[in-house]
Amino acid sequence: MKTIGIIDYGMGNLHSVLNACKFLGINAFCSGDADKLSEADGLILPGVGAFPDAMTCLESTGLDLFIKEYVKEKPLLGICLGMQLLFDSSSEVRECKGLGLIPGKVIKLTACEKSREYKIPHMGWNSLEILNPDSPIMKGQSDVPFVYFVHSFKALPDSRDDIIAVSDYGEEVCAAVGRGNVFGTQFHPEKSEKTGLRMISAFAEII
Amino acid sequence: MITKRIIPCLDVKDGRVVKGTNFVNLRDAGDPIEIAKLYNTKGADELVFLDITASHENRDTIVDVVERTSREVFMPLTVGGGIRTIDDFKKILRAGADKVSVNSAAVKNKYLISEAADKFGSQCVVLAIDAKRRGDGGFSVYINGGRIDTGIDVIEWACEAEELGAGEILLTSMDTDGTKSGFDIEITSKVASLLNIPVIASGGGGSKEHFKDIFTKSEASAALAATLFHYRELEIPDLKEYLRQENINVRI
Numbered sequence: 001m002k003t004i005g006i007i008d009y010g011m012g013n014l015h016s017v018l019n020a021c022k023f024l025g026i027n028a029f030c031s032g033d034a035d036k037l038s039e040a041d042g043l044i045l046p047g048v049g050a051f052p053d054a055m056t057c058l059e060s061t062g063l064d065l066f067i068k069e070y071v072k073e074k075p076l077l078g079i080c081l082g083m084q085l086l087f088d089s090s091s092e093v094r095e096c097k098g099l100g101l102i103p104g105k106v107i108k109l110t111a112c113e114k115s116r117e118y119k120i121p122h123m124g125w126n127s128l129e130i131l132n133p134d135s136p137i138m139k140g141q142s143d144v145p146f147v148y149f150v151h152s153f154k155a156l157p158d159s160r161d162d163i164i165a166v167s168d169y170g171e172e173v174c175a176a177v178g179r180g181n182v183f184g185t186q187f188h189p190e191k192s193e194k195t196g197l198r199m200i201s202a203f204a205e206i207i
Numbered sequence: 208m209i210t211k212r213i214i215p216c217l218d219v220k221d222g223r224v225v226k227g228t229n230f231v232n233l234r235d236a237g238d239p240i241e242i243a244k245l246y247n248t249k250g251a252d253e254l255v256f257l258d259i260t261a262s263h264e265n266r267d268t269i270v271d272v273v274e275r276t277s278r279e280v281f282m283p284l285t286v287g288g289g290i291r292t293i294d295d296f297k298k299i300l301r302a303g304a305d306k307v308s309v310n311s312a313a314v315k316n317k318y319l320i321s322e323a324a325d326k327f328g329s330q331c332v333v334l335a336i337d338a339k340r341r342g343d344g345g346f347s348v349y350i351n352g353g354r355i356d357t358g359i360d361v362i363e364w365a366c367e368a369e370e371l372g373a374g375e376i377l378l379t380s381m382d383t384d385g386t387k388s389g390f391d392i393e394i395t396s397k398v399a400s401l402l403n404i405p406v407i408a409s410g411g412g413g414s415k416e417h418f419k420d421i422f423t424k425s426e427a428s429a430a431l432a433a434t435l436f437h438y439r440e441l442e443i444p445d446l447k448e449y450l451r452q453e454n455i456n457v458r459i
Contacts, residue, residue: 013300013303015302016281016305019278019281020281022278023278023279023281048328050328117426119403119406120404121329121330121405123330123374123375123405123428124209124212124252125209125212125252125458126208126209127210146458148283150283150305150330151330152330168208169209191281191282191283193247193282197281
C-alpha cells in the first residue's frame with residue numbers, strides 16, 4: 001500500500017492533514033526525519049505561520065535540500081504556507097528565499113487597500129475557478145467547488161501554465177498550482193469537507 | 208466569490224452539549240461529535256465549541272471532544288471558553304482545533320493575544336468580546352460570562368486587539384443575545400467598519416431576515432447562532448437558500 005509522509009518541521013497543525021488521510025483510508029505518517037520521509041510515496045508539506053520562520057525550520061533541519069531532491073522523483077503537495085514555500089521568494093516579514101520549486105514570488109494581498117469589504121486575512125469559503133481541469137488533483141471536482149482559505153499573502157507564479165485554479169477576493173488569488181511533481185493549494189483541503197477530501201484522494205492516487 | 212459564513216455554536220459542558228439563554232437555564236442536548244457531524248451535512252461553514260465547564264478537573268473534557276470531532280469532521284473548528292494561557296492554546300490546537308477564542312483572559316492580559324499570534328499565527332487567534340450598551344450610547348466590554356463590566360470601550364478594545372495580532376473578532380451583543388430579535392447591527396457595523404480583520408456577529412439571530420440584515424447592514428464576515436440552529440427553529444440549508452435568493456454570497 002502506498003504511503004503519504006506529512007512533513008513535520010514544527011510549523012502548524014499536522015494532525016488535521018493526518019486525520020483527513022486516515023479518514024480516507026490512506027496510509028500516512030508525520031515525520032521530520034528525512035530518511036523516514038524518503039520512504040514515503042508522496043509528501044504533504046503543510047504549514048501555518050510566517051514564511052521566514054518556516055524556511056528557517058526547513059533549512060536548519062536540512063529538509064529543504066531533501067525536499068528539492070525528493071520531488072525530482074516523487075510528488076509533493078504543499079498546503080497553505082506549504083504552497084507558498086514552493087516559490088522562489090516571499091516578502092512576508094522580510095524578503096526571504098523559498099524552496100524555488102515553482103518560479104514566482106509571494107506577496108501581500110492587496111484588495112483590502114481598495115475596499116473594506118476585503119478583510120485580511122482572506123478567511124472563509126471561496127469558490128474556485130479551475131483553469132486546468134486536467135490536473136490530476138482536480139479529478140472529480142464539480143465546476144465551481146468551494147474551499148476554505150485562511151491567508152494574508154498570495155503566490156504570483158511567473159507562468160500562468162503553473163496555475164491550476166484561482167479564486168476571486170477583489171483580486172485574483174492563485175488557489176492551486178502544479179508543476180511536474182510539485183502541487184500546491186493555498187486553501188486547506190483538509191478543512192474543505194468533501195471537496196477538499198476529494199483532492200487529497202486525488203493526490204493519493206498519483207503517488 | 209467569498210461567501211458569508213454561517214456558524215453554529217455549541218455550548219459544551221463536561222463534554223456534553225448544552226445551551227443556555229442569557230447564560231443561564233442550561234438544557235442538555237447531546238453528543239458534540241454527533242451534532243458537529245449533523246451541522247456539517249447541513250452546510251455549516253464552521254463550528255464553534257464554547258466550553259462552559261466550570262470545574263477545573265473536567266477542563267480537559269473539551270480537548271477530548273475536539274480530538275474526536277477532528278477525526279470525523281473536516282471543516283474549521285474554533286474552541287473558546289476558559290482559555291487562559293499559551294499552554295491552553297497549544298493543547299486545543301494540538302487536539303485539532305483551527306482557532307482558539309479568548310475573552311476574559313485577554314482583557315486581563317492583553318499580551319496573551321500577541322504571544323499566541325506570534326507563536327501560532329494570527330489566523331488562529333480569535334478575540335471574543337461580550338459587548339453591552341452603556342447609558343451614554345457607547346458599548347462596554349464585559350467579562351466572566353457577562354458578569355463583570357470592565358468599563359473598557361468595545362471599539363477601542365477591538366482596534367487594540369487587531370494591532371496585537373488577533374485574526375478575527377467574535378462580537379457578541381449581550382443586549383440582543385437570547386432575545387431572537389435580531390443581531391445588534393449598531394455595534395457590529397461600528398466594529399466591522401473600523402477593522403481590517405473579519406468580524407463574526409453573534410447574539411440575537413432569530414430569523415432568516417436577521418441574517419440578511421446583519422450581512423447587508425454591516426460588514427460582518429460571518430454570523431453565529433446557537434439555540435436557533437440547535438433547536439432547529441431555523442435550518443441552515445433553508446437559511447442559505449434564502450440568503451442566496453437575496454443575493455448574498457453563501458456556500459451551497
